[in-house]
Structure formats: structure tokens, C-alpha cells
Amino acid sequence: MTAPSVTGADAPKRAGAGLETDPASFRDPSGVVYRRDGTLFRQISEAYAPNWELLLSSGLHADLVGRGWLLPHEEAAIDQRLDESAWRVIRPLELDFISYPYEWTFGQLRDAALLTLSVQSRAMAAGMMLKDASAYNIQFHEGRPVLIDALSFERADEDAPWIAYRQFCQHFLAPLALMALRDVRCGLMLRDFIDGIPLDMAAGLLPATSRLRFGLATHLHLHSRAQRTSTRPAAADRAAQVKLSRGRLEALLDSLRSAVEGLRWEPTGTEWAEYGETTSYSQAAAESKARLVRQMLDRTDGDWVWDLGANTGYFSRLAADMGRRVVAVDGDAGAAERHYRYLRETDGTSVLPLVIDLANPSPALGWAHRERRSLVERANADVLVALALVHHLAIGNNVTLPLVSRFFAQLGRAAIVEFVPKSDPRVARMLATRADVFPNYSIDGFREAFSADWELVDEQPIEDSERTLFLFRRR
Amino acid sequence: MVLGYIDIGSGSLIIQALIAGLAAVPFFFRRQLGRVLAVVRRDEPQTRERVQR
Numbered sequence: 001m002t003a004p005s006v007t008g009a010d011a012p013k014r015a016g017a018g019l020e021t022d023p024a025s026f027r028d029p030s031g032v033v034y035r036r037d038g039t040l041f042r043q044i045s046e047a048y049a050p051n052w053e054l055l056l057s058s059g060l061h062a063d064l065v066g067r068g069w070l071l072p073h074e075e076a077a078i079d080q081r082l083d084e085s086a087w088r089v090i091r092p093l094e095l096d097f098i099s100y101p102y103e104w105t106f107g108q109l110r111d112a113a114l115l116t117l118s119v120q121s122r123a124m125a126a127g128m129m130l131k132d133a134s135a136y137n138i139q140f141h142e143g144r145p146v147l148i149d150a151l152s153f154e155r156a157d158e159d160a161p162w163i164a165y166r167q168f169c170q171h172f173l174a175p176l177a178l179m180a181l182r183d184v185r186c187g188l189m190l191r192d193f194i195d196g197i198p199l200d201m202a203a204g205l206l207p208a209t210s211r212l213r214f215g216l217a218t219h220l221h222l223h224s225r226a227q228r229t230s231t232r233p234a235a236a237d238r239a240a241q242v243k244l245s246r247g248r249l250e251a252l253l254d255s256l257r258s259a260v261e262g263l264r265w266e267p268t269g270t271e272w273a274e275y276g277e278t279t280s281y282s283q284a285a286a287e288s289k290a291r292l293v294r295q296m297l298d299r300t301d302g303d304w305v306w307d308l309g310a311n312t313g314y315f316s317r318l319a320a321d322m323g324r325r326v327v328a329v330d331g332d333a334g335a336a337e338r339h340y341r342y343l344r345e346t347d348g349t350s351v352l353p354l355v356i357d358l359a360n361p362s363p364a365l366g367w368a369h370r371e372r373r374s375l376v377e378r379a380n381a382d383v384l385v386a387l388a389l390v391h392h393l394a395i396g397n398n399v400t401l402p403l404v405s406r407f408f409a410q411l412g413r414a415a416i417v418e419f420v421p422k423s424d425p426r427v428a429r430m431l432a433t434r435a436d437v438f439p440n441y442s443i444d445g446f447r448e449a450f451s452a453d454w455e456l457v458d459e460q461p462i463e464d465s466e467r468t469l470f471l472f473r474r475r
Numbered sequence: 476m477v478l479g480y481i482d483i484g485s486g487s488l489i490i491q492a493l494i495a496g497l498a499a500v501p502f503f504f505r506r507q508l509g510r511v512l513a514v515v516r517r518d519e520p521q522t523r524e525r526v527q528r
Contacts, residue, residue, distance in 0.1 A: 034517035161488055218494045223486075224494075227490075239484075239486075242491070244491065247499060247503070251499035252491065252498055255494070255498035387508075410481065452492065
């Protein structure tokens with residue numbers, strides 16, 4: 001298993017012995033990301049040198065790293081370069097797991113947007129600006145958003161407009177507005193539009209009342225109209241002449257910040273948002289389940305736990321309290337948002353909640369399917385925790401048990417899986433309104449199906465319930 | 476002016492200047508108000524920080 005790189009897109013192309021360029025970094029001529037004998041490097045081109053030197057000499061780099069807003073790097077020897085065009089080589093801090101904006105909760109995308117604006121403000125104070133405002137340049141590291149691309153800055157000419165303005169609106173403001181004012185599931189549109197939601201589309205989908213908000217009326221609606229007329233030849237000449245005083249640029253950023261801060265979404269009414277408080281088993285069963293999960297986790301090794309169907313994160317926190325780092329996946333935007341808010345309030349740093357439907361997990365996307373990796377390509381789980389999940393996949397989505405077993409085996413090398421039989425009230429309710437076409441859905445059928453990919457380590461009944469916990473090790 | 480490596484959009488640049496002009500009116504008014512209030516309240520650093528955010 002290879003650890004993913006900072007800018008994503010693994011499954012890399014071989015450029016020489018032990019040398020692999022990152023397929024997600026080709027757009028930026030400032031510097032290529034690559035891997036040499038497994039170590040992540042980035043080379044800085046000659047053309048970017050003045051910007052890099054200003055970033056360091058102005059103190060902006062130290063300021064941002066000190067605030068935890070920019071991922072740090074180490075200088076590397078020039079002979080680690082990828083090719084002759086290198087001016088300098090750095091070794092960025094490598095993140096173990098990369099997530100994408102279409103997997104974030106509303107609050108995560110909002111925090112990422114606010115961080116981008118904060119970074120831009122600090123850059124302006126240092127005479128620089130963000131030359132791109134891509135949501136993919138933000139990752140969640142120890143519970144907080146952080147900019148991962150140190151080559152995102154360039155010297156700001158006096159009276160220069162913000163060249164990443166359009167990208168900010170497409171990557172952040174448009175999806176946030178759609179999520180807050182139309183439907184939170186609009187966040188998934190970022191999967192189809194890899195450079196952010198086209199503004200004309202956002203303007204068309206937003207409710208008419210969105211025009212009553214100054215920020216949305218201007219940055220989205222008016223902005224989208226301006227793009228329509230911008231195809232005239234004269235527009236390019238005019239655009240090149242645009243000047244924006246420092247004060248007005250500050251006003252623009254302040255207005256963007258107000259627009260983002262004015263967008264709120266409360267997780268109520270979605271399918272599982274209240275599920276956490278209304279569990280379907282007794283207190284004794286809940287205590288027994290927590291005890292057994294803890295015991296089984298204790299018998300596994302490795303840092304990374306993936307909590308599949310994490311809901312609002314009770315068992316994710318249980319794993320985090322045992323010193324594990326957790327990717328907490330749930331298909332419900334409300335549950336994941338609540339989970340994220342709880343972590344923010346409690347300064348939880350070990351858990352990353354994400355909105356992912358396991359019946360339709362994130363695919364590989366972008367140029368040649370290599371810019372954004374699929375969930376399976378990013379799998380780094382030492383232990384999977386799948387509690388009260390299998391019946392949703394098997395009965396809710398008609399995925400047969402052997403297929404569930406095989407998919408789990410692609411994600412992790414150990415698994416703690418709960419089996420809920422048909423006689424359980426929750427499953428009985430799922431079957432009440434449909435034909436029972438699941439003759440193999442039984443504890444024996446489950447054991448049999450999982451034995452193809454997994455070695456059974458332990459099996460324990462959950463007290464005061466008909467449920468069973470299994471601990472597996474991948475074959 | 477040298478433009479960026481991403482397509483920044485002619486329309487986006489032109490409208491940016493206009494929107495910044497619109498946003499500047501309340502922005503500077505708030506900033507001035509903040510300064511006046513700061514003098515009145517004599518808690519200048521805190522207020523200035525909030526306004527400049």
C-alpha cells in the first residue's frame with residue numbers, strides 16, 4: 001500500500017527508476033510534484049523563483065505555517081530534482097489521507113473557504129496574493145483545514161485585481177450557496193464539475209430570494225451575467241486594463257467573507273441526523289457493544305481506522321480515544337455535519353468525518369481519471385469498523401454479502417463487523433415494506449460469505465440483542 | 476498585466492472591479508464608524524482588529 005501524496009492522484013506514471021510524477025500536479029507550471037523512491041518531493045521552476053524568494057523573505061511563509069494555515073516543508077538537495085528545469089527542490093510534509101471537496105460536509109467546505117480568504121488577506125499584507133483558490137489545495141489536517149500548496153502565492157502588482165476571484169466563487173461560494181439555500185446534497189455536484197460549479201448554473205438553480213443577499217447578488221448572479229458578455233473580443237482588452245486599488249480589493253475580500261459567513265445550514269430533517277439519539281437497542285446492548293468494539297480494536301494494530309457508516313461518530317471517538325486516527329464515513333450529510341461540529345467544539349484532531357455513500361463511493365476523476373483518486377485507491381485502513389452497516393448495504397441496496405465482503409477487503413486489512421439478523425426490529429422494519437429476496441441473509445450466510453476474503457479471528461454476541469460482532473483479518 | 480496560469484475570465488476581472496467598488500462603500504463607512512467608536516470607547520486595538528478582519 002502506498003501512502004497518498006499531498007496533491008492527490010496516486011497510481012502514478014513511471015518517469016524512471018523509483019521516480020513517479022504526480023498526475024494531479026500538471027496544471028501548475030511553478031513546480032511538479034513527484035515521488036522518488038517513495039519520498040514526496042516538489043521541484044520549483046526557475047520562473048517561480050522570485051515569488052518563492054518573496055514568500056520566504058517577506059515572512060509570509062513563516063507567518064502562515066506558524067498559524068497552522070499552510071502545510072510546512074523541508075528544503076531538499078537539488079540533486080533530488082526531477083529534471084533540468086528545477087531551480088530548487090522541497091519536501092512537503094506528507095499527509096496520510098487525502099479527501100476531496102465533494103466528500104466534505106457543509107461546515108468543512110465553509111471552513112475551507114474562510115481559510116482561503118484568511119490566507120489571501122495575510123498574503124496581501126505581505127505584498128503577495130493567492131494565484132489560485134482551488135478547494136483541492138485545502139486538506140483537513142488534525143481537524144483543521146490547511147493550505148497544502150506552498151506554490152500558490154505570487155507577487156501582487158500594485159492595483160492588481162485578485163486573479164483567483166472567479167475560481168473562489170466557483171469552488172466555494174457557489175456550492176456553499178446551493179448547499180445552504182437549495183439542498184445540501186448539491187455539494188455532490190463538485191464531483192461533476194472539477195473546476196467548481198459554473199456560475200450560470202448556480203445562478204439558475206439558486207432560489208430567487210438569493211438575489212436579496214448582497215454577496216450572492218453580486219459575486220454569483222451579477223458575476224455570472226458578466227461572464228456571458230465576456231466573450232466579446234473587446235472584453236479581453238478591457239480585462240487586461242482592470243485596476244483595483246488596495247482598499248477596494250480589501251472591500252472585495254471582506255464582502256466575500258460576509259457572503260460565506262452569511263451562509264448557514266442546520267442539519268435537521270435529513271435521514272439520519274437524529275439517529276444518534278434514537279438508537280434501536282437497549283442501554284445494556286449499547287454498553288456491551290462499546291466494550292466489545294474496544295476489546296476487538298485492542299487486538300488490531302496500525303494507526304488508521306475507517307469507521308464506515310459512522311453516523312455522528314460515537315465509535316469514531318471511541319477509536320480516537322484509543323490513540324487511533326479515524327476516517328469516519330457516512331452517506332448522510334446531516335450526521336457527518338453534526339460529527340464535524342462536535343469535533344470542532346471539542347478540538348478533536350484525530351477524526352476526519354466525510355460524506356460518502358458507500359453504495360456509490362467517490363470515483364476516480366479528472367484528466368485521464370488520474371487527478372482525483374477513487375476511495376478504494378486512497379484506502380489506507382488498518383482496521384475497518386462497520387457497525388450496523390451490513391444490513392443497509394445488503395437489504396437496503398441489494399448488495400449481496402460476498403460483494404460486501406470483497407469491497408471491505410479492498411479498503412482494509414482487518415475488520416470489525418456487526419451482523420444484524422432479520423429478526424432484529426430494525427431489519428424487520430426494512431423488510432416490512434418489501435419482498436424478502438435475501439435467502440442468504442443469515443448469520444451462517446454472512447460467515448460463509450466473509451470467509452472468502454477474511455479469516456475469522458473472533459465472534460461475540462452483543463448482550464441483550466440478537467446482534468453479533470465479528471473480528472476478521474484479511475486473507 | 477501578466478495574467479495567471481488558470482483562466483481567470485475576462486468577465487470576472489471586469490465585474491470584480493465593479494463589485495469591489497460597490498462593496499467599498501459600506502466597507503469604508505464601517506471602517507470609519509469603527510474608528511469613531513474606537514475613540515469614543517477608548518478600546519482602539521480590539522475594535523480596529525474586528526473592523527479589519
